[in-house]
Amino acid sequence: MSEIVYEFEDILEQIQHTLATEDKQQFREIFFENHTYDQAQIYLSLTLEERKLAYQFLTPEEMAMVFELLEEDVEDVEKYLSEMDEAYVSRMLAEMYSDNAVDVLKQVGEENVRTYLRLMPHKTATELRQLLNYDDDTAGAMMTTEFIYVHESDTLKTAMSTVKRFAEDAETIYYVYVTDDENHLTGILTLKDLIVKPDEKLVKDI
Structure with a gap:
């Protein structure tokens, strides 16, 4: 364990040296x-001061990969965001998984929040x-926009159209989330259901 700590401290020292000397190429390599x-x-x-230089050496897309892990462990995220340019933050957040x-x-x-969203695509x-407006117990809070969901009163034909419309950006098309009027998750539909069952059948009847 002590060897791992020592190795990390050695790496950190090297990183800090590259920042002190403003050596962007060496910083990125390490x-x-x-x-x-x-x-x-x-x-x-x-x-x-070191972080402010790091923002200059890393792109928002690269910092997004760091923040994917960071948000679970850090309480005062807003402090870190305030150190960055607003456009930088916006681009970083846009690169992260939506949930x-x-x-963050x-x-x-x-x-x-309004500023960051206004600067995004x-x-x-x-x-x-849309996800920010969901309550914690709704389907939207449990899912990301990388998944597809349909309303329980939709016909299978309508549901299939929804799948086709969002398939390119979806993490999977083999399972589709079903929600009610209050956006609570009520079930899961399979792609097989959509293909083999009659088009006029309602999702809630599957």
């Missing part, structure tokens, strides 16, 4: 030699706004 989890730990170990981005936004003041901002 930083990306490490696993994403270790990158997050390195980030958390930096001082404010993780929402977890829930820790941020409403005014900042319209489609991404719309998805995040």
Whole structure:
């Protein structure tokens, strides 16, 4: 265990040296030699001034990978976001999985949330706004927009049209979430159901 700690401290020292000398190329080489989890730990170990340089050395897309892990462990996420340019934060959040981005936004003041969403691509901002408005016990809180869901009163024909419309961005099309009027999860539909059952049949009757 002590060897692992020593190794991390050695890596952190190297990273801090590259920041002190403003050596972007060396910083990136050392930083990306490490696993994403270790990158997050390195980030958390930096001082404010060091982090500000790191934002210049890393793209928002690269920082998004760090924040995918960071949001689960860090309470004061808003403090870190406030250190970044608003456009940088917006691009970073847009690159994250939607449920993780929402977890981050829930820790941020409403005014900042509006700013970040306004700077995002319209489609991404719309998805995040939708998820932010769900209560914790709704299907939306349990799912991400990488999954497809249909209403229980839809016909199978309508449900299949929904699957086709969102298939390209979905994590899977083999299982579709079913919700009621209050957006509570009521069941799961399989792609096989949509294919073999009559088009006019209602989802809730499957």
